[in-house]
Amino acid sequence: MLAGMLTLMLSFHQMTEAADTPSAEDMESSPTEQITLPDLMALAYKANPSVQAARQSWRATVEKYRVTTGYPDPQLMVTYFPDPVETRLGPQDWNASLSQMIPFPGKLSKAGEIVAAEARMARLALDKTVRDVMVALSESYHELLYIRQARRIAAQNADLLEQLRKISETAYARDRATFTDVVKSQSQTGQLRYDMLLLKELEQTEKTRINGLLNRPPDALLGRLADVPAEPVFYKLEEIYRMAEAHQEEIRMADIQVEKAESQIELSGYQNLPDFKVGIFYAGIGEPEVAVPPPDAGDDAIGIQFGLSIPLWFGKNSGRREQARAQAEKAKAMKTARVNMTRTQIHTLWFRLQNAKRLITLYRDDLLPQALRAVQTAETWFREGQGSFSDFVETRAAAYNFQLSLARSSADYGKTLANLERLAGQPLTMRQAGPAGEEGR
Numbered sequence: 001m002l003a004g005m006l007t008l009m010l011s012f013h014q015m016t017e018a019a020d021t022p023s024a025e026d027m028e029s030s031p032t033e034q035i036t037l038p039d040l041m042a043l044a045y046k047a048n049p050s051v052q053a054a055r056q057s058w059r060a061t062v063e064k065y066r067v068t069t070g071y072p073d074p075q076l077m078v079t080y081f082p083d084p085v086e087t088r089l090g091p092q093d094w095n096a097s098l099s100q101m102i103p104f105p106g107k108l109s110k111a112g113e114i115v116a117a118e119a120r121m122a123r124l125a126l127d128k129t130v131r132d133v134m135v136a137l138s139e140s141y142h143e144l145l146y147i148r149q150a151r152r153i154a155a156q157n158a159d160l161l162e163q164l165r166k167i168s169e170t171a172y173a174r175d176r177a178t179f180t181d182v183v184k185s186q187s188q189t190g191q192l193r194y195d196m197l198l199l200k201e202l203e204q205t206e207k208t209r210i211n212g213l214l215n216r217p218p219d220a221l222l223g224r225l226a227d228v229p230a231e232p233v234f235y236k237l238e239e240i241y242r243m244a245e246a247h248q249e250e251i252r253m254a255d256i257q258v259e260k261a262e263s264q265i266e267l268s269g270y271q272n273l274p275d276f277k278v279g280i281f282y283a284g285i286g287e288p289e290v291a292v293p294p295p296d297a298g299d300d301a302i303g304i305q306f307g308l309s310i311p312l313w314f315g316k317n318s319g320r321r322e323q324a325r326a327q328a329e330k331a332k333a334m335k336t337a338r339v340n341m342t343r344t345q346i347h348t349l350w351f352r353l354q355n356a357k358r359l360i361t362l363y364r365d366d367l368l369p370q371a372l373r374a375v376q377t378a379e380t381w382f383r384e385g386q387g388s389f390s391d392f393v394e395t396r397a398a399a400y401n402f403q404l405s406l407a408r409s410s411a412d413y414g415k416t417l418a419n420l421e422r423l424a425g426q427p428l429t430m431r432q433a434g435p436a437g438e439e440g441r
Contacts, residue, residue, distance in 0.1 A: 036226040037141050040214065041134050047215040054122075054129035061115070061122040069112040072101040075279075090288035090298050099279030099305060107270040110263060117260035121253050128249040131422055137213050138418035144206040145225050146411035150404055151199045157400045158192045188397060230360055230413045231429040233420075237350050240424050244342050247425030251342065254335035261328035268320040272311050279305035342423055349420040356413035363406035371399035 045051060077097045084091030208218040235243070245251055281303035288297050311317055378392040421428050 033223045034226050035223045037138060037228060040137055040141060040210070044133055044137050044213050045130060048133050048213055049215055050129050051126070051133055054126040058119070058122040058126045061119045065112060065115045065119060068115045069108050071103075071108075074098060074100045084286060086288075087285065089285050089294065089301075091286045092301075093284050093286050095281065095283035095301075097279055097281045097305065099277055102276040102278065104270055104273040104275055107267070107273070107275075110267045110270055113263045114260055114267060117256050117263065121256050121260075124249045124253045124256070128253075131249065131425075133213060135418050135422045137210065139415045140206055140210045140213070141225065142228065142411045142414035142418075144203065144210065144222075145228065145414075146407050147199055147203045147206060148225065149407040151196060151203065153400065153403045153407065154192055154196045154199060157396070157403075158189065158196065160396065161189045161192055188393065192400075228414050230357070230410055231417075232357075233353065233417070233428045234430065235424075235428050237347065240346055240350070240420070240428065241343055243424045243426045244346060245339060248342060248423060249425065250338050251335065254331065254338050257331040258328065258335060261324065261331040264324040265321065265328060268317075268324045271320055272317040274308040274311060277305070277307040277309075279307075281305055346420065346423050349416055349423065353413065353416045353420060356409050356416055359409035360406065360413060363402050363409060368399070368402040368406055371395065371402050375399050 075098070077099075078094065079096070080094045081092060084093050086092075207220075207222050210222065211218055211220045214220075281301075283301035283303075285298055285300050287293070374395045375392075378395040381391075417428065
């Protein structure tokens with residue numbers, strides 16, 4: 001679900017072309033309009049400051065390639081002599097030289113490979129930032145959806161309990177209920193009012209979080225949220241492991257870091273080779289103050305220069321190579337650590353997802369229907385004088401708790417699935433073509 005949406009998020013052109021994507025102004029002016037999770041994701045992709053910063057960081061790294069692979073700037077040196085230097089051809093008033101440093105062949109291209117790897121990592125960092133923002137938005141969306149459902153459930157039950165409270169007081173007056181029954185109904189009514197107040201504050205907190213992700217004012221309005229069904233996962237745990245190793249940004253960044261480190265080792269060999277320098281020298285010669293000047297007196301001097309650097313300090317050269325090798329070993333170890341950590345996180349989330357799925361089935365298909373039937377039975381028995389009012393209130397409270405538990409399990413399922421797809425780097429609620437972990441390589 002989430003990763004499928006992220007595929008759309010990562011194409012900026014497609015996002016800006018989407019005509020049906022609501023803007024922040026649209027949601028502000030039409031707070032009652034139904035909002036979907038893809039709508040908010042599209043808006044977050046365009047407006048979230050973290051995404052914008054990561055995008056500009058990627059652009060800066062791309063531009064770095066042209067800087068790194070370009071030749072050093074040529075150098076111009078001009079020398080003026082206040083006291084001209086006498087030469088055979090006359091006094092030398094000034095001279096100038098223009099030189100260009102030329103790195104050893106292959107050095108710039110190898111340095112370019114390193115920057116290209118950095119650019120690929122910066123693009124993956126952009127993808128990771130987008131993914132993290134979308135996961136945070138998805139979590140808040142499911143949490144806000146739960147809070148609003150819980151408020152509706154609490155309001156409905158508060159109305160029912162208010163009726164029960166009046167029934168209990170009437171029944172107490174007719175000696176059909178005890179004083180304890182009256183107190184119990186009143187206390188549950190008070191608890192529900194507290195729950196409604198707490199849920200209202202939690203709703204505002206979650207709305208503030210969503211508005212922050214959308215780069216909107218904290219108190220900006222949000223319309224009705226569309227329900228998100230609990231879609232099944234079509235992959236096994238081992239398949240998700242392989243998908244994560246093939247698609248997760250952190251693991252792919254670790255792969256590129258290994259490639260970059262190996263290129264650093266090759267570049268260190270080039271750094272131990274000399275750089276060349278070519279140039280032109282020009283000297284301005286004045287007329288000599290002699291009685292019989294030579295035939296070429298006053299002719300300016302022109303020279304061609306050539307030089308090279310001498311990598312003489314072998315300790316420094318050896319240090320470059322060993323430093324690059326150490327970085328390569330570190331990158332390989334970091335990749336292994338990332339793979340192991342990802343597998344652990346996937347296994348934990350997989351357990352939570354399966355547990356939430358079981359709870360949804362349990363509450364929706366078993367406990368809640370039984371509780372609602374028990375409420376009807378307890379009410380009938382009470383009205384017919386065959387049951388106690390206390391049983392009636394307790395069955396009503398159990399049904400209320402099961403309704404909240406079902407909403408909570410549904411929200412947990414959606415939040416856990418979003419995090420699991422974040423680690424897998426692929427949608428898990430639709431089957432992809434080809435073996436798991438191979439598509440998109």
